[in-house]
Amino acid sequence: MANQSASKTHTGSQMYLSTRDGDYGLSFETVVLKGLAADGGLFLPHEVPIVTDWRSWKDLSYAELALRIFSLYISSYEIPAGDLKAIIDRSYSTFRAKDITPLVHLQDNNLYLLELFHGPSYSFKDCALQFLGNLFEYFLVRKNRGKGRDRHHLTVVGATSGDTGSAAIQGLRGKKDISIVILHPKGRISPIQELQMTTCLEANTRNLAVIGTFDDCQDIVKALFGDPDTNQTLMLAAVNSINVSRILAQIVYYFYSYFSLVKRSATFKLGDKVRFVVPTGNFGDILAGHFAWRMSLPVDKLVIATNENDILDRFWKTGRYEKKPAQGQEAEGGLKVDGVKAHEDGVRETLSPAMDILVSSNFERLLWFLAHEFAATVGTNDKLNRKQAGQEVSVWLKDLKLKGGFGPVDKDILDNARRSFESERVSDPQTLETIKTFYGKVGYILDPHSAVGVTAALRSIERAGPDIPHISLSTAHPAKFAGAVELALKGKEGFDFDVDVLPQEFVGLDKKAKRVTTVANDWKAVRELIKDQVEKELQAQSAQR
Numbered sequence: 001m002a003n004q005s006a007s008k009t010h011t012g013s014q015m016y017l018s019t020r021d022g023d024y025g026l027s028f029e030t031v032v033l034k035g036l037a038a039d040g041g042l043f044l045p046h047e048v049p050i051v052t053d054w055r056s057w058k059d060l061s062y063a064e065l066a067l068r069i070f071s072l073y074i075s076s077y078e079i080p081a082g083d084l085k086a087i088i089d090r091s092y093s094t095f096r097a098k099d100i101t102p103l104v105h106l107q108d109n110n111l112y113l114l115e116l117f118h119g120p121s122y123s124f125k126d127c128a129l130q131f132l133g134n135l136f137e138y139f140l141v142r143k144n145r146g147k148g149r150d151r152h153h154l155t156v157v158g159a160t161s162g163d164t165g166s167a168a169i170q171g172l173r174g175k176k177d178i179s180i181v182i183l184h185p186k187g188r189i190s191p192i193q194e195l196q197m198t199t200c201l202e203a204n205t206r207n208l209a210v211i212g213t214f215d216d217c218q219d220i221v222k223a224l225f226g227d228p229d230t231n232q233t234l235m236l237a238a239v240n241s242i243n244v245s246r247i248l249a250q251i252v253y254y255f256y257s258y259f260s261l262v263k264r265s266a267t268f269k270l271g272d273k274v275r276f277v278v279p280t281g282n283f284g285d286i287l288a289g290h291f292a293w294r295m296s297l298p299v300d301k302l303v304i305a306t307n308e309n310d311i312l313d314r315f316w317k318t319g320r321y322e323k324k325p326a327q328g329q330e331a332e333g334g335l336k337v338d339g340v341k342a343h344e345d346g347v348r349e350t351l352s353p354a355m356d357i358l359v360s361s362n363f364e365r366l367l368w369f370l371a372h373e374f375a376a377t378v379g380t381n382d383k384l385n386r387k388q389a390g391q392e393v394s395v396w397l398k399d400l401k402l403k404g405g406f407g408p409v410d411k412d413i414l415d416n417a418r419r420s421f422e423s424e425r426v427s428d429p430q431t432l433e434t435i436k437t438f439y440g441k442v443g444y445i446l447d448p449h450s451a452v453g454v455t456a457a458l459r460s461i462e463r464a465g466p467d468i469p470h471i472s473l474s475t476a477h478p479a480k481f482a483g484a485v486e487l488a489l490k491g492k493e494g495f496d497f498d499v500d501v502l503p504q505e506f507v508g509l510d511k512k513a514k515r516v517t518t519v520a521n522d523w524k525a526v527r528e529l530i531k532d533q534v535e536k537e538l539q540a541q542s543a544q545r
Helices: 005-011 028-034 062-073 081-092 124-144 164-170 191-198 213-225 228-234 244-264 284-294 311-318 363-376 382-403 411-420 428-442 448-464 478-489 523-544
Strands: 016-018 041-046 105-106 111-115 154-159 178-185 207-208 237-239 272-280 301-306 421-423 472-474 518-519
Touching: 005 081, 005 105, 016 028, 016 382, 028 041, 028 124, 028 244, 028 363, 028 421, 041 124, 041 244, 041 272, 062 081, 105 191, 105 244, 105 428, 105 472, 111 244, 111 448, 124 154, 124 164, 124 178, 124 244, 154 228, 154 523, 164 178, 164 191, 164 207, 178 191, 178 213, 191 478, 207 523, 213 228, 213 237, 213 472, 213 523, 244 272, 244 284, 244 472, 272 284, 284 301, 284 363, 301 411, 301 448, 311 411, 311 421, 311 478, 363 382, 363 411, 382 421, 382 478, 411 421, 428 448, 428 478, 448 472, 448 478, 448 518
Parallel strands: 111 472, 154 178, 154 237, 178 207, 207 518, 272 301, 272 472, 301 421
Antiparallel strands: 016 041, 105 111
């Protein structure tokens, strides 16, 4: 998309660039289908829109609010408003809760929990992946309109340590002209997460159990995307959190929960500030909150809640962003039944395995914002400022790859990061204690990731004082991490996991038919399996026409 023609049909927030300075002026459709920039960077809108009339959104439904927010980032020349509304309505019709993301009162008048697990896979990732699945389908239907045999076919490939895979499959199962292949480390994810994926038997879904770790699965996916022949033959697309559409979709529940708090609290008024506390691994969920803050939502602070894999907490404390691998007994912990063995060497194994990371993949996007604002303090030309930011990010990421880290960053950059963020590190014993405490006090059962967030929220309340309300994000249903929940609550009077926690949809999953293929840790072997699957799908579809 040429910048000159785009400027007539797209606002600055509807055109996209790479964080590493290689691409500018890209359309929304292009960045959704590509996922990752050609220079290895991540996509961002040229600008984040400042919304002056956000208060008028207070009484909108979740779907209506999503339409307002998405329209700021998606030109109607790409997706007309009526089509976008239909995509959104389909995406959130699959949620079990009327409010999509209900707000639950936990403690006093200052601690609330935002339940993000009411989608098909019982994970916060449904909020974005239901939308992304329907986007993929929309773009393909449009490309294939009037075509017979020579149709565009998209192959979505992803790696998972649990939740992403099941949410992606739920978002894409049965979609026409789309194949989805999910790689997971064999025997290293929780039984529930594996069953959620492998019991989906639609013709367009395949699960590959790789003999290796989650890191091996990610390396295979990167190799597939890096191979020109595979990309051209299969028309690959990304579904993990690097896809910018996932960040945009998650902005919605920050605004929606703020308005929910206005409606249910007698003391919280429209325009008052709130703190959001987010259990954080790859930084995508909390980055959406940063977008909401930039768009004018009155956020006092975004509180990063990490587990013992604390690269983000250490950055906010020291200004250095560096890997800190753990080895031997130091790395051991967590529970195998909850998927703790999925991750790469050097990660500390914890009770909140979805946050067990050495580096945060979406942090690069915040680094670009910080570098761009720093460049703007000395530069006057925004084009040059963007270029300078991209070059700075490239240097930082190169140092991370070659040296294991970078920093400390300039004091002004760190101060700017601290303007909207604070951070907390939560240990496994603290996680268990929080699960016990809230079950005992109010009968609420937290999953271990949500417990990390609530623990950080309690500390933040001590700093901020009782007058600043806190919304802590609950990212998964407790049944998905049964081991940690039972470890915390076993022996508690009246607690029965099957009665108090297990959803009816999970009962009998282990009795259903399954489809999964074990494969060696070899990207070429995976490539051939995928090619074979797609070829069989296309032949079957051709025979039906």
